[in-house]
Amino acid sequence: MSDTVRTWRHIQQRYNLIGSKCNTCGEVFFPSRVVCPNCRRKGDLEPFQFSGKGKIYTYSVIRSAPDDFKKSAPYAVAVIELEEGAKLTTQLVDCDVDSLEIGDDVEMVFRRVREDGEDGVISYGYKFKVIK
Ligand SMILES: [Zn+2]
Numbered sequence: 001m002s003d004t005v006r007t008w009r010h011i012q013q014r015y016n017l018i019g020s021k022c023n024t025c026g027e028v029f030f031p032s033r034v035v036c037p038n039c040r041r042k043g044d045l046e047p048f049q050f051s052g053k054g055k056i057y058t059y060s061v062i063r064s065a066p067d068d069f070k071k072s073a074p075y076a077v078a079v080i081e082l083e084e085g086a087k088l089t090t091q092l093v094d095c096d097v098d099s100l101e102i103g104d105d106v107e108m109v110f111r112r113v114r115e116d117g118e119d120g121v122i123s124y125g126y127k128f129k130v131i132k
Pocket of ligand 1: 022023024025026037038039
């Protein structure tokens with residue numbers, strides 16, 4: 001695989017929440033995997049597009065943030081259980097960190113994740129927000 005293809009694939013996964021699904025056992029994975037941990041060599045993995053909807057499985061509120069994130073503190077980092085079953089860790093945005101509850105419905109949004117000064121690198125990635 002060329003670097004260009006690899007990078008493109010990485011971007012695709014990052015922007016579209018693409019993981020993989022095993023056609024043998026039916027389990028879905030995010031990030032995507034090359035080998036199904038359940039089926040090993042009998043596994044049959046193919047790319048799988050997640051809906052971007054899920055629920056808060058667990059979360060913690062960061063009040064003492066590292067320097068790069070000081071401006072956004074307090075913020076919540078949550079493990080999201082996607083509708084389709086896979087779990088991922090992400091930052092919750094647009095929410096009152098004191099009113100979060102396990103089981104709250106969330107959906108994926110795109111946000112600027114980092115900005116290093118005026119001419120710095122800006123990148124975007126998925127985060128999740130609570131739907132009430
Ligand atoms: Zn499998």
